[in-house]
Amino acid sequence: MDHITIGAMAKINGVSEQALRLYDKMKLLQPSEINHETGYRYYNIKQCAQLDMIQYMKALGMNLVQIKECLDGKDIRKFTQILDMQKRNIEKQMMELHYAKQAIERSMESYRRYESAPEENTVIMEFIPQRRIFCYDTKINCYSYGMDYYEHILRSLKKNYVLHRLPMCYFCNVGSIMRKEYFQKKELLATEVILFVEDDFQPDDGIEVIPEGMYLCTYCYGFNKEEESLKLLMDYITEHNYEVKGDCISEILIEFPTFNNYDRSAFFKLQVPVKQKKKKII
Amino acid sequence: MDHITIGAMAKINGVSEQALRLYDKMKLLQPSEINHETGYRYYNIKQCAQLDMIQYMKALGMNLVQIKECLDGKDIRKFTQILDMQKRNIEKQMMELHYAKQAIERSMESYRRYESAPEENTVIMEFIPQRRIFCYDTKINCYSYGMDYYEHILRSLKKNYVLHRLPMCYFCNVGSIMRKEYFQKKELLATEVILFVEDDFQPDDGIEVIPEGMYLCTYCYGFNKEEESLKLLMDYITEHNYEVKGDCISEILIEFPTFNNYDRSAFFKLQVPVKQKKKKII
């Protein structure tokens, strides 16, 4: 049978008629015969081979133009070149999906923590595993300027961030870090904003490792509560005779959609690594 | 500064102006102020928070409509629902990329083998590792009908294939399998067409495991050479006193783009597992 109508051809190959018409127009696969009075397209069964090839190349992620080049070029070398390119392409896409998936999981985790978080103004001890952060020093104290300035700092982080080719999906879970010395002196001074990144980022320029350990934590809602909560944490440590072991991190667990289009509102987790000063040896 | 022009807003956030105009039109992010005489849009620095949210959601793979729903809904539960959906979505996409990548690697491997293949009409011994195939019994002898019929068989395989939800990218590396009994009787009878699939397919309905082992192989170019080569292999086995250990596989390593739009042309590898009949015990 070498008189297959477009509908039949579509059916036996699992393609739509429109797709076949498109391939005709693009000269990817032209019917072996056209009735010039009616305009009807008729295919030959052997043309299925070409269609198989097209579908296979499509499955490899090639676009129609590339496929055309390949088939027109009549050069199998061209095909392998495109395969090579396509492979790198796919690896890149997989990387992106990988990051997106991690970001989603991180978001879900944050949401769960938000739902089961303790009350505000309570301090609790938590074990926190090792994490990695991307650190950006703004040289300006986050606590000495208002929210407007903070926005500008974030914009600058965003730029720096793109510069380091980090995937955009990490742009939740922002935070700031108050170095140990200032925290101990109860001085509200933090010049660095941070982003939590996955373990596949190697510690290098900008990437820092935060060690695992016991942390004293407190949770609060809203930017205006942050300073108050920090002071709470500082006082708690003095009162209960803890020793500060490292930097204090102010982590945004969830940032809420800004409903009114203006005010940022977020759920914070403040955390500082400690150990008991006068521990009894059992 | 609450009088940021669209260009400035675009720059500090790494977005295009057109994107901002689109967000305005879609009511995703509308400028805080519009000069009704000039039509100029002016943004407030605090609106960056909303833009961050949009960019973050986009990075998670959400589309603009979903983002709008999320932000409009003012419901964080909606967000987690979409996250959940998005996660499954990403996993599916990763699966597809995984298959596409495997298919590309398989193609590249085939191409390398094609380039370094031995001459036609020579028989060589090869060790071949375990493989999995998807098997489809056409109930019709591939060798008793012409190419037109073969095309129909392939169409039917394609359908069956889609039915089993195998990714389309395996539709290269087609082949046929001649069962041991017929091969031994030198009877050209094969009713099953096959596809090689990855190891992640569990042996079940349609999926069969081909054991590793030593295979006698011969390579040939073109469908018309296949029968001849099969006979060569059969005779070689008799002459050299080998014992057939399993089914004979006729594998298409590369199918060439059908340049003339008609004739299928391919590079075959015929292979049959054997052992020496009268092996000396050393």
Added chain:
DNA sequence: TCTTGACTTTGTAACTGCTATAAGGTTTAA
């Protein structure tokens, strides 16, 4: 004040690989 250049506005088309629809002509079988 005029000019220049950098900005802004709106609107349209293009991109990809189709799908969907409409309005109308053809084939086939009862």
Added chain:
DNA sequence: TTAAACCTTATAGCAGTTACAAAGTCAAGA
């Protein structure tokens, strides 16, 4: 003969931009 099932072309739509064109606005210097 007539209806069903097919075919044709042409158009719009999708999503998220990008890339124009044509025209209006702003700020600074001569």
